[in-house]
Amino acid sequence: MANVAIIYGSTTGNTQSAAEKIQAQFGADAVLLEAATVSAADLKDYDVLILGSSTWGIGELQDDWVSVDWLDGADLNGKKVAFFGCGDQAGFGDSFVDALGILKDKLASSGASFIGAWPVDGYDFSGSTAVEGDHFVGLPLDEENQSDLTDERIAQWVEQLKGEI
Ligand SMILES: Cc1cc2nc3c(=O)[nH]c(=O)nc-3n(C[C@H](O)[C@H](O)[C@H](O)COP(=O)(O)O)c2cc1C
Numbered sequence: 001m002a003n004v005a006i007i008y009g010s011t012t013g014n015t016q017s018a019a020e021k022i023q024a025q026f027g028a029d030a031v032l033l034e035a036a037t038v039s040a041a042d043l044k045d046y047d048v049l050i051l052g053s054s055t056w057g058i059g060e061l062q063d064d065w066v067s068v069d070w071l072d073g074a075d076l077n078g079k080k081v082a083f084f085g086c087g088d089q090a091g092f093g094d095s096f097v098d099a100l101g102i103l104k105d106k107l108a109s110s111g112a113s114f115i116g117a118w119p120v121d122g123y124d125f126s127g128s129t130a131v132e133g134d135h136f137v138g139l140p141l142d143e144e145n146q147s148d149l150t151d152e153r154i155a156q157w158v159e160q161l162k163g164e165i
């Protein structure tokens with residue numbers, strides 16, 4: 001199994017809780033890191049990066065990610081990268097989980113290959129920069145409106161990731 005780092009930023013704890021559940025499913029193969037504590041040099045230890053950010057403002061990255069300096073211009077050649085994060089599709093239906101799209105955009109030229117796309121079926125929103133075709137670029141979770149689906153979504157997504165790794 002590859003070395004996996006789950007790197008998250010979370011303001012009220014929802015994305016942190018999701019990150020912990022994802023880590024639990026990977027077990028000893030994955031470490032859990034807070035985005036604010038991770039430097040570019042730390043990334044070399046991992047083959048797979050699973051990046052989590054909730055969305056704040058109107059379609060903005062969670063605060064801890066705003067100050068992460070390695071996102072722009074990162075060299076992630078040979079690594080696989082996946083995204084997840086919490087949002088609110090009813091309250092912010094025009095910018096639902098935009099942070100996932102922002103993260104992917106920033107890493108577009110990094111050389112990474114992206115895994116973990118997730119179908120838009122089952123969500124009710126009107127706009128998101130995290131959508132490409134009929135998939136999100138990663139796993140959206142919604143504790144405000146669909147918290148009952150979170151554990152099942154995470155379980156399915158981690159199995160999908162294990163297949164793609
Ligand atoms: C002021 C404010 C702005 C928000 N903006 C968005 C948004 O643009 N898009 C979205 O999907 N969710 C938005 N949310 C919802 C949060 O992303 C959601 O509550 C999430 O679960 C927070 O996760 P965290 O605890 O990991 O930070 C916003 C919430 C608040 C309070």
